[in-house]
Amino acid sequence: MLKKEIKDTIGELLIILLLIIGLSFLALIKGVEFYIIPLLELILLLYPVFSGWSIFSREKKENSFEYLFSLPIGKNSILINKLIPRIVSVLLVLVIYLPLREYFASDFFFDKNIFIILYLLLFILSFSFSLLFNNIAMVLASITFFGMFMILIDMKVWKLLWYSDIYILIIIVALSFPIVFIYSFIKDDILPIKLFNRKFLTRSIITFIIVLVGLTVFIKLSGMNNYNYYMLTKNGKIIISDVKSLKVVDAETGKTILSIDYKVFPIVYKDDLLYGETEEKDKSKLISINLKTKEIKNIHEAEKYSFFSNPHINDNGITFLVREGGDYKSILIINKDKIRKIDFPKGAISGGVFLFKLISESPLCFIYTKYNNKTYKYENGKTEHFFTGDIKFYKNRMVLCDKSSFKVYERGNSEPVFAKNEGGHIFLKWFERPYEKRFMVVKLTSGVYIFDFETLDLHKINLKFKKDNSVVTGSFVDKTIIAIWNNNTPYITVMVYKKGRLISKKGYKSSFKKDKYIYLSRKGMMVIKWMKKYEFIKF
Amino acid sequence: MLEIKNLSFGFGGRKVLEDVNFTIDEGESVLIAGKNGAGKTTLLRCLNGIFNNYEGQILLNNKKIEAKDRYSFGYLPSSLSFYDKMKIGESIDFHKSIYPYFSLITFPDYKLETNRRIEELSKGEKVLFYLILVLSHNPSYFFIDDILHLLDPYLRETFLNILIERMEEKKLSVIISSQTFSDIEGLPVKLIILDKGKIILKESVETLKRAFFKVTAKKIPEDLPVIYKKDWGDFEEGYLYPYERKKSEDLKMESVKLSEIIKSIIGGNYVKKRD
Numbered sequence: 001m002l003k004k005e006i007k008d009t010i011g012e013l014l015i016i017l018l019l020i021i022g023l024s025f026l027a028l029i030k031g032v033e034f035y036i037i038p039l040l041e042l043i044l045l046l047y048p049v050f051s052g053w054s055i056f057s058r059e060k061k062e063n064s065f066e067y068l069f070s071l072p073i074g075k076n077s078i079l080i081n082k083l084i085p086r087i088v089s090v091l092l093v094l095v096i097y098l099p100l101r102e103y104f105a106s107d108f109f110f111d112k113n114i115f116i117i118l119y120l121l122l123f124i125l126s127f128s129f130s131l132l133f134n135n136i137a138m139v140l141a142s143i144t145f146f147g148m149f150m151i152l153i154d155m156k157v158w159k160l161l162w163y164s165d166i167y168i169l170i171i172i173v174a175l176s177f178p179i180v181f182i183y184s185f186i187k188d189d190i191l192p193i194k195l196f197n198r199k200f201l202t203r204s205i206i207t208f209i210i211v212l213v214g215l216t217v218f219i220k221l222s223g224m225n226n227y228n229y230y231m232l233t234k235n236g237k238i239i240i241s242d243v244k245s246l247k248v249v250d251a252e253t254g255k256t257i258l259s260i261d262y263k264v265f266p267i268v269y270k271d272d273l274l275y276g277e278t279e280e281k282d283k284s285k286l287i288s289i290n291l292k293t294k295e296i297k298n299i300h301e302a303e304k305y306s307f308f309s310n311p312h313i314n315d316n317g318i319t320f321l322v323r324e325g326g327d328y329k330s331i332l333i334i335n336k337d338k339i340r341k342i343d344f345p346k347g348a349i350s351g352g353v354f355l356f357k358l359i360s361e362s363p364l365c366f367i368y369t370k371y372n373n374k375t376y377k378y379e380n381g382k383t384e385h386f387f388t389g390d391i392k393f394y395k396n397r398m399v400l401c402d403k404s405s406f407k408v409y410e411r412g413n414s415e416p417v418f419a420k421n422e423g424g425h426i427f428l429k430w431f432e433r434p435y436e437k438r439f440m441v442v443k444l445t446s447g448v449y450i451f452d453f454e455t456l457d458l459h460k461i462n463l464k465f466k467k468d469n470s471v472v473t474g475s476f477v478d479k480t481i482i483a484i485w486n487n488n489t490p491y492i493t494v495m496v497y498k499k500g501r502l503i504s505k506k507g508y509k510s511s512f513k514k515d516k517y518i519y520l521s522r523k524g525m526m527v528i529k530w531m532k533k534y535e536f537i538k539f
Numbered sequence: 540m541l542e543i544k545n546l547s548f549g550f551g552g553r554k555v556l557e558d559v560n561f562t563i564d565e566g567e568s569v570l571i572a573g574k575n576g577a578g579k580t581t582l583l584r585c586l587n588g589i590f591n592n593y594e595g596q597i598l599l600n601n602k603k604i605e606a607k608d609r610y611s612f613g614y615l616p617s618s619l620s621f622y623d624k625m626k627i628g629e630s631i632d633f634h635k636s637i638y639p640y641f642s643l644i645t646f647p648d649y650k651l652e653t654n655r656r657i658e659e660l661s662k663g664e665k666v667l668f669y670l671i672l673v674l675s676h677n678p679s680y681f682f683i684d685d686i687l688h689l690l691d692p693y694l695r696e697t698f699l700n701i702l703i704e705r706m707e708e709k710k711l712s713v714i715i716s717s718q719t720f721s722d723i724e725g726l727p728v729k730l731i732i733l734d735k736g737k738i739i740l741k742e743s744v745e746t747l748k749r750a751f752f753k754v755t756a757k758k759i760p761e762d763l764p765v766i767y768k769k770d771w772g773d774f775e776e777g778y779l780y781p782y783e784r785k786k787s788e789d790l791k792m793e794s795v796k797l798s799e800i801i802k803s804i805i806g807g808n809y810v811k812k813r814d
Binding site: 001003004058062063064065066067068069070071072073074075077187188189191192195 | 550551584587588589590591592605606607608609610612614616618620621622623624633636637638658
């Protein structure tokens with residue numbers, strides 16, 4: 001039986017592998033990959049749909065259910081024998097394709113994890129509908145309908161913030177279909193199929209509703225959809241936003257300094273100004289709130305559901321990227337009261353941007369890094385990939401660190417001003433991204449160092465850093481503070497360095513064990529438990 | 540021994556089988572007859588694992604039947620359900636991979652063309668090929684659901700001879716559901732008649748034939764147990780059951796064929812009396 005199923009599967013597998021090979025070769029042609037890779041990805045997403053749906057397509061087409069079930073094979077074995085080759089082939093295609101994605105690192109439709117989740121989800125859903133629908137178009141339509149319905153549920157009922165949460169919950173809901181299918185398949189008689197499908201559909205709908213209601217109650221009770229955004233300013237103020245209102249608290253005393261009932265998603269602060277995003281009926285707005293005077297100012301308006309992302313702060317002010325309709329459309333440059341907007345030329349920037357640095361406004365030149373660690377440079381009307389690895393900016397200097405080297409470049413100089421022929425990793429937390437800090441921590445092959453962007457000194461420090469540790473640095477005028485913690489323990493080690501020399505090292509205990517991250521100020525640290533709670537620990 | 544105890548089954552809120560009880564011994568042959576929709580195919584489907592959600596029990600050698608027990612079953616469904624896109628050679632290999640004691644038998648005057656696809660076979664050829672496949676895995680119980688009429692008379696006779704041979708030599712039990720009885724007259728030893736899912740008659744053919752008579756008379760006396768009667772105008776024709784023939788009788792009595800027995804039972808008073 002297994003042999004027959006392998007034979008039934010192998011033909012489809014060969015076709016999809018040939019397609020991957022063929023389209024990958026096509027994608028090697030420069031300029032063509034822009035279209036080919038998303039096309040390949042879409043075709044690949046059809047494969048698990050087909051593979052899942054085809055599990056009983058032969059029996060339906062050739063009217064062979066009666067023969068199949070009369071064989072001396074139990075229903076469990078039938079299902080296992082049919083599933084194994086299909087699961088293996090679906091995973092094989094995925095395993096072959098993922099390194100290719102990394103290699104091309106093109107502008108894909110989906111993020112890697114989303115692609116994997118979607119790919120597997122399509123398989124389990126289409127497998128569940130394999131007896132229900134006679135043609136694959138119906139399977140695709142029902143999966144699309146399911147996806148749209150879940151998006152609607154999230155938008156209107158769940159209102160979750162994190163994609164990861166949404167995916168996990170959608171997976172839980174979607175899993176109800178294969179579970180009900182397997183249960184029905186083993187428990188019920190398959191013939192007549194109409195009766196089987198009627199029972200399966202009734203059970204699925206009931207289970208789907210129960211799971212949906214259960215998860216909704218769970219979300220509401222656990223406060224999973226209540227989030228707080230925390231920021232710690234250098235002068236010891238904690239900014240707390242639950243999106244509906246904003247509060248500023250003195251970190252040391254815990255007293256509320258300011259409270260505003262205003263719907264704002266905080267993005268970044270500079271001096272006493274907090275920049276955030278708010279939404280009105282038909283538009284999205286970037287606003288600033290003066291934390292001393294409560295004054296709210298409109299900075300920029302864009303079409304509804306736009307994002308003001310990738311803030312970058314340096315001596316010239318703050319730059320934001322404006323994302324409208326899924327694409328980065330323009331750069332906003334805010335310097336004191338002056339606001340300038342530069343539209344991106346078509347095709348200059350695409351995909352999810354992790355870091356953005358505007359080099360010059362005229363002629364337009366900028367550097368951006370994607371989440372896959374590939375950095376691109378736009379200059380003279382062209383976007384070119386120029387580096388893969390970690391990158392960090394400070395004023396007119398830029399450090400590039402990959403597996404084999406650590407180099408510092410200065411604007412206008414093609415030769416590095418500092419270079420070390422060993423590679424490593426720069427620690428950069430997502431919430432640190434906006435700020436250019438003078439000091440940074442880098443882990444190279446020979447050890448952990450503090451690098452001073454001003455003096456170009458690389459000081460080795462005696463720091464044992466394990467793989468699952470997290471680190472954050474606070475770069476102040478006279479000192480560098482480094483906090484290291486492990487997410488499985490409540491302990492945090494804080495070290496203070498002056499000019500590369502360790503002046504203090506102390507251990508602290510947090511109330512939070514898992515899911516924590518840390519903001520540093522001169523006088524203490526704010527430990528945040530995954531957007532839910534915070535505590536301030538004085539040094 | 541295959542034992543069917545209090546078997547009831549239905550779908551869509553309709554009872555198709557109700558409290559069916561009978562046994563099939565080694566080397567025994569059973570003919571299951573009944574009107575269309577009486578539950579014959581459903582009964583065979585229950586016995587062969589296509590329907591499992593039945594009430595009651597199906598016991599093989601006093602143990603509840605499981606999927607693995609069907610190694611000793613052979614089933615020829617009326618739907619001729621098979622993987623039609625398979626080539627004959629492939630389907631032989633497929634069967635071999637499932638049945639450990641598979642040994643391909645030959646059929647007189649019929650050569651298997653291994654490269655032909657099953658969908659290319661005529662209905663009769665398909666039945667023949669199916670029979671070869673099933674007999675090749677050497678079943679102890681062979682279920683045939685109303686399909687033999689698709690074979691030509693020569694093949695039908697050849698096949699039935701093989702069956703009889705196997706019944707004698709290997710104690711094969713044969714369970715046939717059929718609407719045409721002329722060819723299998725010599726085969727069944729037990730007749731089961733179903734009506735609306737219930738067994739209305741369960742008797743050996745030999746006993747039945749001894750108690751079944753056809754009577755022809757101008758007017759059939761009312762005290763005779765007539766279960767099926769036809770009025771031809773000048774005379775009447777009736778089937779008597781159960782009836783013990785007396786020597787002094789002046790009525791014209793004849794022994795009856797199996798097909799007449801079944802016809803008179805499912806179409807006559809025997810059923811009506813039970814309604």
